[in-house]
Amino acid sequence: MNKRANIAGLGYRGRTASIGFAHGPFVHIDGAANSGRIAGTPKAEATALRAALVSAGGQIAALAEAAGGDAAQILEFQVTLLDDEDFLDPIFAAIAEGTPAHTAWASALDAQIADYNSAADEYLAARSSDLADLRDRVLRTLRGGESESLDIPEGAVISADDLPPSRFLEINWSKGGGLALLRGSPTSHVAMLARARGIPMIVQLGSMSPSAKQNTKLSAKPNANTALLDGEGATLALDPTAEQVRLFERRRDLHHKNRASARAILRRPAASWGGEKIRLLINIQGAEDLEHADAQYADGIGLMRTEFLLGGQMGLPDEETQYQAYDAVLRWAGKRPVTIRTFDAGGDKPVPGFTMAGEANPFLGVRGLRLCLARPEIFTVQLRALARAAVRGNLKVMFPMVTTPEELEAGRRLFVDAVSELQAEGIAAVFPEVGIMVEVPAAALTIEQFNAPFFSIGSNDLAQYVTACDRTNGALARLSDPLHPAVLDLIKHIAAYGKRAGSGVSLCGDMAGDPRCIPALLACGLRELSVNPSALALVKQTIDGLSEGGGRV
Amino acid sequence: MTLETREPNGQRNGQGNGQVITGSVRLVHAAGMHARPAVKLTKLAKKFQAQISIRASAAAEWINAKSVAKVMALRAARDSVIEIKASGEDAEGAVAALVDLVAADFPDSGP
Numbered sequence: 001m002n003k004r005a006n007i008a009g010l011g012y013r014g015r016t017a018s019i020g021f022a023h024g025p026f027v028h029i030d031g032a033a034n035s036g037r038i039a040g041t042p043k044a045e046a047t048a049l050r051a052a053l054v055s056a057g058g059q060i061a062a063l064a065e066a067a068g069g070d071a072a073q074i075l076e077f078q079v080t081l082l083d084d085e086d087f088l089d090p091i092f093a094a095i096a097e098g099t100p101a102h103t104a105w106a107s108a109l110d111a112q113i114a115d116y117n118s119a120a121d122e123y124l125a126a127r128s129s130d131l132a133d134l135r136d137r138v139l140r141t142l143r144g145g146e147s148e149s150l151d152i153p154e155g156a157v158i159s160a161d162d163l164p165p166s167r168f169l170e171i172n173w174s175k176g177g178g179l180a181l182l183r184g185s186p187t188s189h190v191a192m193l194a195r196a197r198g199i200p201m202i203v204q205l206g207s208m209s210p211s212a213k214q215n216t217k218l219s220a221k222p223n224a225n226t227a228l229l230d231g232e233g234a235t236l237a238l239d240p241t242a243e244q245v246r247l248f249e250r251r252r253d254l255h256h257k258n259r260a261s262a263r264a265i266l267r268r269p270a271a272s273w274g275g276e277k278i279r280l281l282i283n284i285q286g287a288e289d290l291e292h293a294d295a296q297y298a299d300g301i302g303l304m305r306t307e308f309l310l311g312g313q314m315g316l317p318d319e320e321t322q323y324q325a326y327d328a329v330l331r332w333a334g335k336r337p338v339t340i341r342t343f344d345a346g347g348d349k350p351v352p353g354f355t356m357a358g359e360a361n362p363f364l365g366v367r368g369l370r371l372c373l374a375r376p377e378i379f380t381v382q383l384r385a386l387a388r389a390a391v392r393g394n395l396k397v398m399f400p401m402v403t404t405p406e407e408l409e410a411g412r413r414l415f416v417d418a419v420s421e422l423q424a425e426g427i428a429a430v431f432p433e434v435g436i437m438v439e440v441p442a443a444a445l446t447i448e449q450f451n452a453p454f455f456s457i458g459s460n461d462l463a464q465y466v467t468a469c470d471r472t473n474g475a476l477a478r479l480s481d482p483l484h485p486a487v488l489d490l491i492k493h494i495a496a497y498g499k500r501a502g503s504g505v506s507l508c509g510d511m512a513g514d515p516r517c518i519p520a521l522l523a524c525g526l527r528e529l530s531v532n533p534s535a536l537a538l539v540k541q542t543i544d545g546l547s548e549g550g551g552r553v
Numbered sequence: 554m555t556l557e558t559r560e561p562n563g564q565r566n567g568q569g570n571g572q573v574i575t576g577s578v579r580l581v582h583a584a585g586m587h588a589r590p591a592v593k594l595t596k597l598a599k600k601f602q603a604q605i606s607i608r609a610s611a612a613a614e615w616i617n618a619k620s621v622a623k624v625m626a627l628r629a630a631r632d633s634v635i636e637i638k639a640s641g642e643d644a645e646g647a648v649a650a651l652v653d654l655v656a657a658d659f660p661d662s663g664p
Contacts, residue, residue: 076592080621084595085619121630123587124587127588127625
């Protein structure tokens with residue numbers, strides 16, 4: 001019987017690792033073949049392995065640099081392992097006793113891989129493909145070949161037993177394609193890379209129990225000319241029939257249409273309500289949050305937190321570290337505004353070496369700007385980094401936890417001093433717009449006393465202080481509703497003053513991302529909201545829905 | 554944060570150098586001690602001269618905190634208690650830094 005005829009038109013089912021559709025030439029990649037290698041003396045073998053480790057480390061570092069972001073972090077595990085004496089010592093000990101380098105290396109890695117694979121925990125088992133990746137790369141290097149280049153047509157559906165992250169990165173995915181693995185796992189590093197790059201991927205095609213009418217699982221060395229990969233239904237079809245192609249295309253088109261409509265809402269130039277433009281900005285912790293696919297549709301950054309810089313192990317961050325962090329975000333934003341909040345430590349965010357210890361009630365303690373003014377030597381470093389970054393884009397700086405106008409002025413004076421010092425040192429620096437976060441009821445009530453070009457309402461703390469309810473205390477859930485009329489009155493008050501004074505007013509708390517609260521916020525007069533990147537589409541959709549209903553609330 | 558963080562407590566053991574510093578911290582990372590946390594922990598440990606060992610949930614064996622293979626092999630699950638001990642000149646700083654790293658759920662140290 002013809003083997004090809006046997007599999008033609010059949011469908012295989014696996015597990016979805018990355019949603020999407022691919023139709024293209026079919027290619028199966030074999031794992032590294034164990035070709036022969038002639039071993040030298042123990043001393044030569046040790047030298048050969050050491051050289052191979054250095055070379056492999058270099059290759060991985062180059063791949064990581066080219067790929068950046070998540071991919072670089074994923075490859076870091078391999079790089080760290082290459083530098084792990086506890087791990088390498090037994091391998092070199094075996095070589096010293098006469099074992100060839102490739103055998104010593106492969107058996108150590110194989111033992112580790114078997115150990116990971118035996119884990120009940122899927123996440124740990126998924127890491128074994130990283131080890132196989134490293135094993136094969138070092139073996140290839142030991143045999144004298146650099147990594148062999150893969151001859152894969154564009155847009156191909158690629159099948160493999162498992163595919164290591166570095167191999168994935170070596171493939172050109174620019175024309176699409178898909179990945180079908182006999183083993184693998186949705187939590188593997190390759191799956192994370194596939195999702196990040198929008199490459200459809202199915203795993204465990206060799207082990208899933210097939211559906212009743214498709215009584216086959218994918219063979220270890222599948223062979224076909226073309227394939228359909230449906231990452232939504234987790235199916236793979238080899239040499240599909242015309243009917244299979246038709247059904248596939250229908251599912252694919254429906255999928256694209258659904259995605260397009262969600263995207264289309266984001267891509268509209270601006271949300272509007274009652275004929276007025278509503279600006280939607282995003283809240284971020286650091287530059288990595290900008291990798292969210294929807295971030296690009298934001299009108300700017302409404303809140304960049306800076307406390308993440310304080311979490312490092314190297315103590316408080318120096319000026320250059322901070323400058324790099326701010327600069328990365330400003331470069332991303334281009335002409336769009338970026339509002340960076342100065343350190344908001346204290347309260348529920350203690351920082352060793354910075355915040356006050358032993359406060360009886362840290363939420364009402366020395367936190368936010370209060371703390372920064374108490375520790376000018378730390379605050380000045382941040383202000384210097386911000387003044388330098390301000391040269392690079394549309395930077396606004398806001399102080400958190402302000403109670404009185406005197407605090408704003410004190411912070412401003414430190415800022416002016418920092419700018420003058422930088423300029424005296426011949427370093428490019430400018431004084432950016434400085435505004436405040438409005439979260440203390442006293443500041444909200446007396447907002448007209450504050451001379452600031454913009455205000456950002458921190459509704460989480462504002463609601464907490466106004467209602468005297470800890471948000472995290474479930475017993476108070478009903479009382480701590482941010483839609484309490486007292487909170488809304490304050491928001492209205494601030495928005496009205498901003499309009500009169502020509503100062504921008506935005507809101508960056510959880511209310512902004514809550515569809516239930518949005519009508520009330522717009523009715524209070526807010527025209528600028530800042531939300532997490534993942535909430536952007538929902539908020540825009542909500543506002544558009546309100547407009548279409550013509551509904552003023 | 555809901556952690557049981559204990560400050561490193563020096564167990565004074567005679568004079569000067571023989572001193573062993575210990576600390577313990579609850580692992581809050583959702584996936585347990587896996588690749589990224591393990592890499593961060595070993596990288597941080599290597600910044601110190603001190604000899605540093607860790608163990609998870611009172612297992613008998615202490616392992617070298619500077620070996621990523623060993624740290625991964627701990628298979629410390631979420632909510633297990635990581636014990637840290639260190640000896641050497643900068644032992645106190647090492648234990649404090651590692652406790653902070655685990656307690657803060659392995660934050661990215663930069664952008």
